Amino acid sequence: MIKEKDNIEKDKVSKTKKQEPIIVIKDLHKTFGKDNKVLQGVNLTVNKGEDLVILGRSGSGKSVTIKCIVGLIEPDKGEIKVFDENVLNLTKPELNEIRVRIGFLFQSGALYDSMSVRENLAFTLKKHNRDLTPEEVESEVMEALDNVGLSDAIEKMPSELSGGMQKRIGLARTLILKPEIILYDEPTTGLDTITSREISELILDIKHKRKTTSIIITHDMACAKLTADRIMVLKDGVIHAEGTYEELEKDEDEWVRSFFQ
Amino acid sequence: MFAKQFFKEVFVPPYETKEFLKQCYVIGYKSLPLVAITGFIMGLVLTLQSRPTLVKFGAESWLPGMVALSLIREIAPVITALICAGKISSGIGAELGSMKVTEQIDAMEVSAINPYNYLVVTRILACTLMVPILVFFADAIGIIGGYVGINIHGDVNFYRYLTQILQSLEFLDLIPATVKTFFFGFFIGMIGCYKGFNASNGTESVGKAANSAVVTASLTIFIIDMVAVQITDLFF
Numbered sequence: 001m002i003k004e005k006d007n008i009e010k011d012k013v014s015k016t017k018k019q020e021p022i023i024v025i026k027d028l029h030k031t032f033g034k035d036n037k038v039l040q041g042v043n044l045t046v047n048k049g050e051d052l053v054i055l056g057r058s059g060s061g062k063s064v065t066i067k068c069i070v071g072l073i074e075p076d077k078g079e080i081k082v083f084d085e086n087v088l089n090l091t092k093p094e095l096n097e098i099r100v101r102i103g104f105l106f107q108s109g110a111l112y113d114s115m116s117v118r119e120n121l122a123f124t125l126k127k128h129n130r131d132l133t134p135e136e137v138e139s140e141v142m143e144a145l146d147n148v149g150l151s152d153a154i155e156k157m158p159s160e161l162s163g164g165m166q167k168r169i170g171l172a173r174t175l176i177l178k179p180e181i182i183l184y185d186e187p188t189t190g191l192d193t194i195t196s197r198e199i200s201e202l203i204l205d206i207k208h209k210r211k212t213t214s215i216i217i218t219h220d221m222a223c224a225k226l227t228a229d230r231i232m233v234l235k236d237g238v239i240h241a242e243g244t245y246e247e248l249e250k251d252e253d254e255w256v257r258s259f260f261q
Numbered sequence: 262m263f264a265k266q267f268f269k270e271v272f273v274p275p276y277e278t279k280e281f282l283k284q285c286y287v288i289g290y291k292s293l294p295l296v297a298i299t300g301f302i303m304g305l306v307l308t309l310q311s312r313p314t315l316v317k318f319g320a321e322s323w324l325p326g327m328v329a330l331s332l333i334r335e336i337a338p339v340i341t342a343l344i345c346a347g348k349i350s351s352g353i354g355a356e357l358g359s360m361k362v363t364e365q366i367d368a369m370e371v372s373a374i375n376p377y378n379y380l381v382v383t384r385i386l387a388c389t390l391m392v393p394i395l396v397f398f399a400d401a402i403g404i405i406g407g408y409v410g411i412n413i414h415g416d417v418n419f420y421r422y423l424t425q426i427l428q429s430l431e432f433l434d435l436i437p438a439t440v441k442t443f444f445f446g447f448f449i450g451m452i453g454c455y456k457g458f459n460a461s462n463g464t465e466s467v468g469k470a471a472n473s474a475v476v477t478a479s480l481t482i483f484i485i486d487m488v489a490v491q492i493t494d495l496f497f
Contacts, residue, residue, distance in 0.1 A: 070371045096373035110368035
């Protein structure tokens with residue numbers, strides 16, 4: 001635990017030394033239907049190696065923001081730069097090149113339910129590395145499963161897994177492509193306290209081992225405390241507050257503080 | 262737009278051969294028992310219902326030819342296509358709808374895998390190829406059903422029965438009947454995929470996608486059949 005805190009501190013110090021923006025969002029707007037204005041000018045920057053947590057009430061546009069980053073949702077207005085490329089101006093093949101470098105963990109895990117755990121991982125890998133031999137695929141799959149501590153589940157079907165296991169496998173599937181950025185959409189939602197803690201530690205572990213950059217959408221303050229280098233709070237479609245966990249915990253705004261109570 | 266994308270993607274690699282073969286197995290092979298039972302009953306019932314009228318006119322000997330013609334030209338293609346609309350189109354609609362609401366399609370998309378190519382193109386191609394094969398199968402089983410029907414009231418040799426059928430059939434009878442089954446298959450797959458792929462979020466929409474796929478596909482089959490009959494009348 002002490003070692004873990006040391007690591008967090010080290011990371012935070014290193015972040016203040018070099019600030020290399022890897023995701024830059026400017027003036028992002030998105031309206032659903034006629035007048036459901038979800039995003040009304042979101043501006044945010046994520047630096048290389050940083051773990052940014054986005055907090056906000058349900059429906060405040062947290063998931064919409066990260067879905068815009070990977071091109072799942074097209075914003076009405078704004079600019080999204082990932083690896084210095086404006087993703088909104090890219091063609092489909094160009095966007096796919098960026099997507100391979102970004103991992104996305106869905107709230108439900110989103111495992112392909114007609115495939116076993118092995119097939120879920122191998123499928124993603126083989127689509128991008130058609131030259132790999134079956135032995136190489138198996139070795140990569142085992143490595144990814146080892147990373148999330150679930151190599152025993154390789155033969156299981158998604159329906160045989162618990163919620164926590166599904167999220168871990170989802171994470172393993174994300175990791176198998178060795179992404180530089182990982183976007184976590186509520187990784188601990190619906191899980192018990194112990195499993196939530198395990199997932200949060202896993203996120204931290206991945207960050208240290210793979211030097212990834214992350215955006216974590218969560219309502220789980222324990223997860224935010226453990227994983228966040230920086231926290232942004234989304235309200236009424238804009239970034240309402242920004243700072244470290246400790247700073248926001250003592251923020252002047254009572255609404256912001258209410259997240260931390 | 263959805264159909265246009267199919268024609269755009271069908272010729273573009275990567276070709277999902279393994280998934281296509283899997284879908285051929287699921288759509289074709291797994292539908293065989295249902296199509297066989299239906300085909301047999303169609304042949305049997307058609308024979309039993311037509312026989313009294315033909316007997317009245319002293320035309321009982323025309324029974325094998327009439328049953329075969331009715332089956333091959335109209336009844337087997339349409340009934341088999343309707344069964345496929347119920348079984349396959351709804352299955353595809355529910356499967357893809359469920360994948361959509363559980364974000365599995367989004368997961369493919371963000372992994373830079375083309376879900377349209379992998380899920381839609383393979384299913385539509387498999388349907389387009391498998392439905393005509395299922396119709397041929399239903400034709401054959403229907404003819405056997407007809408033979409059983411004839412032998413309930415009489416004693417007809419199978420060889421003679423087949424000879425009578427082949428004498429009354431022309432090659433041109435087969436062409437329009439076969440061509441329209443490719444269209445049936447294409448639209449059964451297309452409608453199932455479209456409804457599933459466009460399911461809005463929520464589990465309720467999965468049921469709606471499946472239900473809507475069956476209704477739309479069934480209606481489309483009748484419309485295609487009507488158009489096919491008009492065209493056949495003009496050219497054959």
